Amino acid sequence: MKIWLMxxxxxxxxxxxxxxxxxxxxxxxxxxxxxxxxxxLTMLLGVILIINPELPGPTQAVNWLFRPLGKMLEK
Incomplete structure (x- = not known):
């Protein structure tokens, strides 16, 4: 099944x-x-996420990276 997705x-x-x-x-x-x-890069990320769907996606990585900056700006 995963091979067809790829x-x-x-x-x-x-x-x-x-x-x-x-x-x-x-x-x-x-x-x-x-x-x-x-x-x-898109193809590589897609294959990685097809093989291991539990990995966080790019949106979660950006949120993790910029969340401290957002908290600093709120204060």
Whole structure:
């Protein structure tokens, strides 16, 4: 079951990559690198969360990181 989720996610990532890559021109190498890096990181995070769904997601990590700052600003 998990393998089908990973295959489906890979297909969606490939479609997003193809769409974005075709819209960027030949001169925009930095933008292409940024798209590739973000898609790879997203794919990696997705696979990790499919394999181990009990792990906290990125929203919980951001909340954990910035909660002390929010408490300091409330005072």
């Amino acid at each position: 295959i489906g996610m890979a297909l969606i990532v490939i479609l997003i990559w193809w769409y974005e890559w075709s819209r960027l021109g030949r001169e925009k190498k930095k933008e292409k690198a940024a798209v590739a890096v973000l898609l790879c």
